[in-house]
Amino acid sequence: METDKKMMSPLTDLSDHILAEIFLLLPAAEDLARASAACVSFRRLVTDRSFLRRFRRLHAPPLLGFLDRDGFHPAVPPHPSAPAARALSLAADFTFSFLPSNCRWAVRDIRDGRVLLDRQLEEGEELPVFTQLVVCDPLHRRYILLPPVPDDLAASVEDPVPIFLDCICHPILIPPSAEEAAAAAEETKFRVIWLARCKIKFYIFVFSSSTGHWRLAASQSLTDLLGESTMMTLTHPLFIGCYHACGCIYWQLLMDDSGTEFLVLDTQRMEFSIADHPPKGWNTGGLGIVEAGEDRLGMFRIIAETAEADLRYIIGGNRGLSSTQWQVEKTISLDSEYRYSVQASSGRYLLLDRRKARPYENYSLDGPQMEYFSVDVETLQLERLWGKPISATSLPHLYINFPPSLLPSPTV
Structure with missing residues (x-):
């Protein structure tokens, strides 16, 4: 001894x-x-x-798997995160049985191991502009039930589009403000933003866990951002994608025949701007936007210029989305026997799925009909993440990192 x-x-x-x-x-x-x-x-x-x-x-926080309406899908061997992902899946409650049982909940966003869910409508219920939200920690089975957006704030939105008619403008988890991050317990803080909109005007509502209240943080007319001459040529700008990277949120807008633009919100200053369109051929959906390091943006897209498809990765300037600044970082050849599509992106990770190009060939009841692969911007290697069938209508959300700390005790 x-x-x-x-x-x-x-x-x-x-x-x-x-x-x-x-x-x-x-x-x-x-x-x-x-x-x-x-x-x-x-x-x-x-x-x-x-x-x-x-x-x-x-x-860098590990990518542990993804979450959709079918539940949590942990990374499987030989993915480097497989051991930690299995431990998480055994310890956490991804059925959310600890949430108030009088509601049905759907996942809207995930950040730092915390999950944002909203209440699903009951049959025959009128479509609301805002729904009930909850932020939870499935590992420690803790949650915070967010208060509703106050009536006086909700009334400031002129002729709003109900949330269930606009799946892109869903609530999003974002890090705390700079002032909140300076506090000693910064890892316990979070914010939720909600973009409400009418035809051409946008409103940003922010909930802060520090204050426990909602506030109207910004409002902006698309006419002011694009100019009257541009707006006169548009019938109705359509949201086709939403991405969060480098402290900004990017909503991709389909602008009729003029291609696409990005409506950008700086989540620290709460200011809107319009970013230049992506490079030629990248102006539709199916993109993945990631953080390339040094406050630069990276963008992934599957390019099919010939019979074979490639995964192309480009990097822009400092938070820049200018078509003149993008540089091709790498082109990754994809197996021609499969069809690939971009499913999700967050932080430094991209999620792809693939299925047989001719599904009637080599059909097997025992084998996976769809596989999922992750791409880390540091290595730019495809790594198999999951290999079992899931619901075709599920929208995956990447689960990155363990919850940094316990949320306060459950509140209602």
């Missing part, structure tokens, strides 16, 4: 500062978890909020 104590002393006698620097060199979160299990002092250091903030800044 005395010998064991002497062998342990060189490491355990190190100062917390030196130990923290050593732990920051660990390559993955699971290695950090193993280190924290060694002794009480290691666990105290590893679970310290300031240390965890430093670790997260240095290590």
